[in-house]
Amino acid sequence: xxxxxxxxxxxxxxVLIVFTVLAVSSIVFLGIHRLPGDALFSxxxxxxxxxxxxxxxxxxxxxxxxxxxxxxxxxxxxxxGESLVNRGLKITPIVTxxxxxxxxxxxxxxxxxxxxxxxxxxxxxxxxxxxxxxLLTTTSVIGYSMPNFxxxxxxxxxxxxxxxxxxxxxxxxxxxTWTGGIDQLWLPAFALGFPYASIVxxxxxxxxxxxxRQDYIRTARAKGLRETVIMVRHAxxxxxxxxxxxxxPLVMGIITGGVVIENIFGIPGLGKEFAQSILNRDYAIxxxxxxxxxxxxxxxxxxxxxxxxxxxxxxxY
Amino acid sequence: MATxxxxxxxxxxxxxxDGGIVTAVDGVSFDLHQGESLxxxxxxxxxxxxxxxxxxxxxxxxxxxxxGKVLFKNQDLxxxxxxxxxxxxxxxxxxxxxxxxxxxxxxLRTGFQIDxxxxxxxxxxxxxxxxxxxxxxxxxxxxxESRVKDFPHQLSGGMRQRAMIAMGxxxxxxxxxxxxxxxxxxxTVQAQIxxxxxxxxxxxxxxxIMITHNMGVVAGLCTRVIVMYAGQIVExxxxxxxxxxxxxxxxxxxxxxMPRVDAVRHERLRSIEGIAPDLLHPPxxxxxxxxxxxxxxxxxxxxxxxxxxxxxxxxxCWVTMDRARKEMGADDLVDIRPGxxxxxxxxxxx
Numbered sequence: 001x002x003x004x005x006x007x008x009x010x011x012x013x014x015v016l017i018v019f020t021v022l023a024v025s026s027i028v029f030l031g032i033h034r035l036p037g038d039a040l041f042s043x044x045x046x047x048x049x050x051x052x053x054x055x056x057x058x059x060x061x062x063x064x065x066x067x068x069x070x071x072x073x074x075x076x077x078x079x080x081g082e083s084l085v086n087r088g089l090k091i092t093p094i095v096t097x098x099x100x101x102x103x104x105x106x107x108x109x110x111x112x113x114x115x116x117x118x119x120x121x122x123x124x125x126x127x128x129x130x131x132x133x134x135l136l137t138t139t140s141v142i143g144y145s146m147p148n149f150x151x152x153x154x155x156x157x158x159x160x161x162x163x164x165x166x167x168x169x170x171x172x173x174x175x176x177t178w179t180g181g182i183d184q185l186w187l188p189a190f191a192l193g194f195p196y197a198s199i200v201x202x203x204x205x206x207x208x209x210x211x212x213r214q215d216y217i218r219t220a221r222a223k224g225l226r227e228t229v230i231m232v233r234h235a236x237x238x239x240x241x242x243x244x245x246x247x248x249p250l251v252m253g254i255i256t257g258g259v260v261i262e263n264i265f266g267i268p269g270l271g272k273e274f275a276q277s278i279l280n281r282d283y284a285i286x287x288x289x290x291x292x293x294x295x296x297x298x299x300x301x302x303x304x305x306x307x308x309x310x311x312x313x314x315x316x317y
Numbered sequence: 318m319a320t321x322x323x324x325x326x327x328x329x330x331x332x333x334x335d336g337g338i339v340t341a342v343d344g345v346s347f348d349l350h351q352g353e354s355l356x357x358x359x360x361x362x363x364x365x366x367x368x369x370x371x372x373x374x375x376x377x378x379x380x381x382x383x384x385g386k387v388l389f390k391n392q393d394l395x396x397x398x399x400x401x402x403x404x405x406x407x408x409x410x411x412x413x414x415x416x417x418x419x420x421x422x423x424x425l426r427t428g429f430q431i432d433x434x435x436x437x438x439x440x441x442x443x444x445x446x447x448x449x450x451x452x453x454x455x456x457x458x459x460x461x462e463s464r465v466k467d468f469p470h471q472l473s474g475g476m477r478q479r480a481m482i483a484m485g486x487x488x489x490x491x492x493x494x495x496x497x498x499x500x501x502x503x504x505t506v507q508a509q510i511x512x513x514x515x516x517x518x519x520x521x522x523x524x525x526i527m528i529t530h531n532m533g534v535v536a537g538l539c540t541r542v543i544v545m546y547a548g549q550i551v552e553x554x555x556x557x558x559x560x561x562x563x564x565x566x567x568x569x570x571x572x573x574x575m576p577r578v579d580a581v582r583h584e585r586l587r588s589i590e591g592i593a594p595d596l597l598h599p600p601x602x603x604x605x606x607x608x609x610x611x612x613x614x615x616x617x618x619x620x621x622x623x624x625x626x627x628x629x630x631x632x633x634c635w636v637t638m639d640r641a642r643k644e645m646g647a648d649d650l651v652d653i654r655p656g657x658x659x660x661x662x663x664x665x666x667x
Contacts, residue, residue: 213377215419221375222414223434223484224407227399237424313424313468 006309009317010302017298024294025074028287029067035281057084070287080291081284095270095288099296102258102269105192108185109254112193113200118243120197121204122236128209136201143198148257152191152264159187188265192257196250200243207239214238241312244304251300255293270296321348322491322524323372323410328385330364330371339596341367341380343548349492354518354525356539356556358532358571362593364548365528366415369494373406389492408438411485415497417477421469427480428453428465434487445487452483456513475506479513486517493517494526499534511538532575536560544568547594547604550623554630564632566609566641590655603635608655611641 045053054060058069073079080091124136211217212235220234259271266272270289277285308315330342342364349355357365370376372387372394387394389409394402406412411434414420422430428449435445446465453461456479469477478498485493495514499507515538518525527539535542535556542559544552544567552565563569573587591608594600600607606616615635623631626639636645 215414215416216422218375218377219414219420219430219481219484220422220433222373222406222412224403224405224437225433226403226437229437234422234425238422241424311424313426314470 003316006306006317010306013298013302013305017295017302020298021291021294022071022074025287025291026067026071028290029070030063032281032283032286033063033066057082074291080288083282083285085280085282085285091284091288095273095285095292098268098270098273098289099292101267102255102262102271103296105185105188105262105267105269106251106254106258108189109193109196109258110251112189113196113250113254114247116193117197117200118204118236118240120201122208122231122239124201124205125208125212125239126231133205137205140198140201144195144202146195148191148195149260149264151194152188152261155187155191156264188261188267191264192254192261196253199246199250203243203246204239207242208235211235211239237311244307244311247307248301248304251304252297255296255300319351321350322389323349324386324388325349325368325372326386326388328368328371328382328387330367330376330380330382332380334379334597337597340599341548341596342371344385345545345548345550346385347543347550347553349524349526351491352518352522352524353541354515354527354539356527356529356535356542357545358529358535358542359545360530360593362547362596363545365530365545366496368545369412369496369526369528372494373410373412374402375406375412404438407434407490408488409490410492410494411488411490412494412496413478413481413485413498416501417474417481418469418501420481421477423469425468426465427467427469427472427477430469431465431480431484431487434484438488440488448487449483452487453480455486455517456480456483458483474502475509478502478506478510482510482513482517486521486523489521490523492524492526494528496528497530498527499529499531507534514538532560532571544571547599548596549604549633550631551605551634552630552632553623554627554632558627558630562627562638564626564630564637564639565605565634566611566636566638567605568632569638569641570608570610603633610655611636611638611645612655 051060058066061069070081073081078092080095083089083091083094120136120140124133127133212231216238217230217234220230225234258269259274261267262269262271263275270292273285274289274293276282277289305317309317325348326346328342328345329340332339332341345364345368347355357368359365367376367380371382374382374394376382382395385395389405394405397405421427425433428446431449431452432442432445435448436442440448449465450461453464458464458476458479464472464476469480472480478501482498485495498514499510502510511534514525514527517523518538525538527534529535539556542554542556543550544559544565546567552559552563552568554564559568560572563572567589570587570589574589589608594604594607601620602618603609603612603616603621606612609616613636619635621633621635623633626632626637
């Protein structure tokens with residue numbers, strides 16, 4: 001499955017990711033400093049106080065120098081700088097913690113997407129043209145017709161308001177904790193994953209229907225295998241090949257969709273920070289968040305590409 | 318002769334298509350004896366493959382076996398429950414398919430796919446695995462020990478078909494059905510595979526049903542032949558009789574359409590005029606009459622049944638080649654357009 005070639009391939013990709021992350025943070029660095037106004041603008045400071053602050057953050061230096069200091073800080077110390085709004089707060093620990101939160105939400109959403117999508121797709125295909133199929137197909141049409149923020153709002157309405165006695169309105173975890181309980185995570189994960197689960201379900205169904213007409217399924221039947229073995233071992237694995245092809249765009253969708261979902265549910269992840277820091281002109285945090293996103297997207301794509309090898313032995317790197 | 322191990326009686330398989338019901342197998346009956354090698358020949362669409370699939374109830378949707386009996390060891394395979402027929406498949410009767418490329422699962426290791434055939438019928442894992450290597454040696458795959466770990470795409474076409482045969486033989490079945498096993502292979506490999514099947518038939522004593530459109534394959538491997546046309550058996554007999562003295566004009570035409578090395582150089586290859594009938598609307602009377610050089614008035618209206626025309630020969634024809642030779646000069650016939658020999662044209666041929 002994984003050979004020496006795979007190892008070389010993975011290391012090449014990792015190097016590429018490092019450069020991509022650097023490039024992204026550089027572009028964002030230059031871009032954010034071009035925006036009118038600055039983080040200290042809202043504090044109505046004048047004179048020496050203002051200059052002192054600018055000097056403390058190095059904002060009085062020419063842009064090239066600031067950029068150089070920034071890059072050196074990132075590369076040598078992994079230091080993304082200090083927050084301008086919450087003075088003195090180091091950013092690296094903040095964004096890495098937030099990254100962890102976002103990845104947890106994203107992974108749960110992915111479990112929903114792939115797990116639910118696959119199971120629904122297989123059932124619909126096996127029971128093609130029965131009420132099971134029609135019910136599942138209709139559900140998935142509804143699923144991918146609804147944007148995740150609509151689903152999120154509906155879920156809050158039902159679980160947070162109508163069922164407040166049961167849930168006490170809590171379905172996100174408290175700021176400052178690394179990971180919350182799974183019971184608090186599943187609603188946001190569902191809202192984030194369900195539209196994509198619908199896409200996966202439809203794709204799995206179509207792909208299963210094609211695969212179960214293949215000659216090797218007939219061979220498996222002729223061997224006298226059980227129907228469940230034929231479906232899971234022989235059909236599903238082949239049916240997943242087209243499904244993992246869309247896993248790349250799908251993971252991107254979950255990462256970007258997370259920005260919306262985190263803001264709606266108030267989850268203290270990268271997505272929430274992303275929106276707030278831009279509004280606050282908190283330069284260093286904006287850059288930090290973008291850097292983390294770039295790394296996340298790069299790694300997620302690498303993992304998706306590696307799943308091809310696991311599913312289809314004909315693919316080698 | 319001893320009781321046949323497989324008796325097929327009046328088998329009928331239909332496909333419910335959008336255009337209507339297509340009867341792909343229409344009242345097929347035959348016997349298969351222990352250790353025998355039976356060939357079923359016919360053009361594409363003659364129902365030979367569907368016949369084979371019907372025996373194990375493997376006909377794909379929207380097809381269905383609608384009638385008849387398939388008696389194996391005194392039980393009707395068509396009446397068994399799904400679990401019971403599963404026990405028969407691959408253990409008592411196994412099947413090899415046309416295209417080894419698409420008949421092996423691309424994501425599973427070749428050896429595992431053979432193991433699986435034995436595991437499904439209760440053989441312990443280690444034993445199955447050891448036997449897989451033996452089987453691959455038996456079908457003459459070099460370096461069998463390492464080949465079991467290969468995926469199908471790492472094997473050549475011929476090796477894939479050998480692996481399929483190994484899979485078919487894994488439970489030492491009493492009947493092996495080979496559905497055009499050489500069609501997808503190149504000629505030299507075809508010969509090797511046929512030789513292998515012949516050897517296995519002799520050594521293991523399994524009865525073989527060989528489905529093919531190639532008369533040469535039949536001549537090389539089979540002892541008895543069934544000729545199918547438009548879902549029905551039109552002639553059956555021993556391989557010697559069929560080749561030396563075919564009784565049905567369709568069999569005769571099939572043999573004349575075979576390229577021969579020893580034929581006169583300038584003689585053109587005779588194809589059978591016309592196309593195979595549309596089974597949604599099969600012709601009235603004899604199904605071959607629109608293409609038959611020797612048809613008579615009766616062929617347009619009355620459907621012939623299989624009748625004995627000599628020792629161990631059955632043919633469904635009102636004319637038969639014996640009469641066509643004597644009265645219509647079949648052997649000297651150059652023009653084999655429909656109706657040419659019989660003088661009955663009905664305006665279709667000038």
